[in-house]
Amino acid sequence: MKRKITLKQIARELDVSISTVSKALRNSAEISDDTKQKVQAFAKLYNYKPNNIALSLKNRRTNTIGIIIPEIVHHFFSKVISGVELVANKRGYNVIVGLSNESFSKEVINMEMLANGSIDGFVLSMSKETLKLQDYHHFNETMTQGMPIVMFDRVVSDVNCDKVIVDDFNGAKKAVRKLIDNGCQSIALITTEDYVSVGKLRTQGYLEALEEHGIIPKAELILKIDESLDYEAHMEALESEIEHLFKSNPNLDGVFAVNEIYALLAMKIARRLGHDVPNDVQVIGFTDGVLSKHATPSLTTVSQHAQQMGEKAAELLIDKLEKEFNSADEVFQTVVITTDLVERESTK
Amino acid sequence: MKRKITLKQIARELDVSISTVSKALRNSAEISDDTKQKVQAFAKLYNYKPNNIALSLKNRRTNTIGIIIPEIVHHFFSKVISGVELVANKRGYNVIVGLSNESFSKEVINMEMLANGSIDGFVLSMSKETLKLQDYHHFNETMTQGMPIVMFDRVVSDVNCDKVIVDDFNGAKKAVRKLIDNGCQSIALITTEDYVSVGKLRTQGYLEALEEHGIIPKAELILKIDESLDYEAHMEALESEIEHLFKSNPNLDGVFAVNEIYALLAMKIARRLGHDVPNDVQVIGFTDGVLSKHATPSLTTVSQHAQQMGEKAAELLIDKLEKEFNSADEVFQTVVITTDLVERESTK
DNA sequence: GAAAGTCACGAAAACGTTTTCGTGTTAAAA
DNA sequence: TTTTAACACGAAAACGTTTTCGTGACTTTC
Known part of the structure; x- marks a missing residue:
């Protein structure tokens, strides 16, 4: 239980001043080669390392x-x-x-x-x-x-x-464009409330991609999740909302979700309702994490390069x-x- | 860009000593109520907070x-x-x-x-x-x-x-027992090399559960993965090894894997080969993470309570x-x- | 009215560094 | 021999705290 060695202890041991030790260790020209050798050898032997806190101060x-x-x-x-x-x-x-x-x-x-x-x-x-x-x-x-x-x-x-x-806006736009190019006609958005800046931007990207292709966004295709609670807590509520989304829009053929969890959930529910992914419904998420990669089928996502x-x-x-x-x-x-x-x- | 205020500055400003300021802020009985009030008010006004580094030293x-x-x-x-x-x-x-x-x-x-x-x-x-x-x-x-x-x-x-x-040993044992109780006869183990202590213990749990039920472990059912490389790098190699495991053991009906990724991979490959999970093959993993929960089908796992x-x-x-x-x-x-x-x- | 006690505060050390400046010794220059 | 310069080192301050100890000014006590 011996404490770490300090300059002071080295100085006392070698019978020189603290300043000399400090300078010797930093190879100052002020110190003779003899003394440097002696000090450096001793310091090495006792594994001296300067104290970070003292340095910080x-x-x-x-x-x-x-x-x-x-x-x-x-x-x-x-x-x-x-x-x-x-x-x-x-x-x-x-x-x-x-x-x-x-x-x-x-x-x-x-x-x-x-x-x-x-x-x-x-x-x-x-x-x-x-x-x-x-x-x-x-x-x-x-x-x-x-x-x-x-x-x-x-x-x-x-x-x-x-x-x-x-680039949330363009990321979302790219994703929705992809869905449209792949033939989707009725594309749902699963997003967060607008105070989350990234959710808002991704929503805008979604809207703009639709507009670009002359598709009129429908309110019933947009699901805004209140995330005040954490995921785990309201998982079931979330599931039933998504289920309702599918049921009330039978010809839904594309889903863009602003995160992985929502996207995975959408896939799961789609399949539970008898839709095939990607043949009946195509899904894209945001945030390229482990879930996307290891899901079956694996999820197409917008990678954020975290x-x-x-x-x-x-x-x-x-x-x-x-x-x-x-x-x-x-x-x-x-x-x-x-x-x-x-x-x-x-x-x- | 004004630096954080220090005791010294307060002392100078109020024309008392540093010690007095320090004591006043700590409500020392040595200091008169008048002075305390004055110092504390001033400190509050300038939002004084002691410097952590100085305290640490x-x-x-x-x-x-x-x-x-x-x-x-x-x-x-x-x-x-x-x-x-x-x-x-x-x-x-x-x-x-x-x-x-x-x-x-x-x-x-x-x-x-x-x-x-x-x-x-x-x-x-x-x-x-x-x-x-x-x-x-x-x-x-x-x-x-x-x-x-x-x-x-x-x-x-x-x-x-x-x-x-x-409790890696018992965790693994419980899992394998579960598979046996569920009717599995031929249970594979996907694990790591033995130098990883936890992998070794989980392997032992697997072996003991088998022995307990009079099942003789077969070498060809045990797959030891060399994890020197990281997951991503040798994902394909891993996949083909698992595929080989299934193909060379056609009556395989249970898999115990020492982590989530291996388990998920096993499920994926099993399904690709036409086996249904859990009806043909049952799978249990270790480490109860996000992947297990959000997989489809979701994965039965041994929870580590991280x-x-x-x-x-x-x-x-x-x-x-x-x-x-x-x-x-x-x-x-x-x-x-x-x-x-x-x-x-x-x-x- | 002197001794003792209380009160309110300040000086200084300590934590472990780095760095500036001063100083004594020796060698070189005049 | 004296002056100067180079050399090798030490003292001390500083970073921002806390805490121990001392001390001067009053107040109390007999």
Whole structure:
């Protein structure tokens, strides 16, 4: 149970000053070769490593970035973390995670905890509750204290910061176009309430693709799910809504869903009702996760490139951290990650 | 861009000493009510929050726990994190994550980075490479430096620390028993190489369940997958192996797989070959993740209670951190989380 | 009216670094 | 021999806290 060795202990042991030890280890020209050798050998022997906390205090930077997400048990978000971690590590940073659990207050508390010196900047995606309340004061306060924020996926124009988003609008459009090109005439949309920015954009993409082809959108083909509750809780309600969708629209031949779960559920129910996928009904989802790939039939999806989003977000943040901030010409950028349509078995 | 306010600045502004400010904020009896009021009001106005790094340095504890896992884009591990985060936050700790990516050297490097003061203790699951190399020096060194470790899931008896494991042996046994009870006569096992401790235990459970019922295990029914590569890379090879398994054992009527992916693949291939699940072939997997739940037919699995594992691991760690360590009677415990069989549509 | 006690506050050390500046010793230059 | 320069090292401050100890000014007690 011997504590980690410190400069002070090395100094005492070798009968030199702390400064000398520090300089010797950093190969300063001020120190004689003899002393350097001696100190470095001793340090190596005792496996000396500088204390990160002391360094952080001294340098006023922690080389750690904080990431706040609504939920970690979620393919998209964990893949983003994976991307952030990748470039963070490559550039000498650690990653500390906070989960908001889709709750506004947890988001605020978590950010406050981390903002008090623990990290240098944030990569985050807002909770649904925050989006609903439209209360962004904690973001702005954090930023005025000189701590940069990069938002991804769920963003909002009221907050002025770097952003990484997916091209939700065009992704959805591409998907619906595909369905139309494949011969679908009656295409349903399963989406979220509009306060979720990404849901709204995907809905717009759906509408525009229809319009483009002269198809008039019908209200009864659009199902908006209230996601205040989490998936698990209202799975059955969800199922029956989708079932109703199919039953009241017997000639439904295409479904575009704004996430994997909805799409899979649609496939399941379609088949239960005797429709074949993809011959009777074609289905496309959003978010290219494990579910899409391993489903039977596997699901055609719009790929969000989550990992790439994480990497880009981390790069934006670290770039900002390492730029000598001539705070005057602060300029924020929004990076758009283009989506790809990954075609699998659920479409023809 | 105004920096966060410090005690020193408050002191200067109010023309008192730093000590007075500190005491006033902590409501010390040494300070007059007048001064307290004044200081507290000022601190509130400027939203003073003590700097975590300074506190960490002073207290020699960071109130942060490090978690090292092989892979985050994985339902099981992200759920464990979720559990760790839950109790960590509840008890006033932050969580910092490191990914080993199943690599020994990344595991070592990541642990060294965090061990230099950034965290108070580890929750971790070893990489496959570490298990293969059987090199555990980094764990032991970390612990002799007074930094506790709690291992979960992938553990090894050569390392003396607290552990949280799943009852792999009995979980597997229960599953195979279930298949036998359901009338299966010829049950295949799809597992990993033996160096993965959990794979080995689950294999033993399979064998014992068979033996219990007087069934003699046949080598050609056991498929051991070399997982050195990751899933994605050798998916096709895997598929053809499983296909061969079915073809060379035409009367196969049950499959037990040590994870979800293998189980799903088995179902897919079985159906492709014209077998009905569950009427011709029944399938059970391990790891109760999203895939099992959303598959069609949904998969019967052995649930590992990942979140509960994370919670328990965090509790063990924090308990140890907060106990005044009478280092003499250091005692390590191994908590076994019991598994449940979650019955779904892939069994009768 | 002196001794003792209370009150309210400040000085300083400590946590582990890095870095600036000062200083004593020796060697080179004048 | 004296001045200067180079060399090798140490003292101290700083990062932002908390906490121990000391101290001056009053107030109480006999």
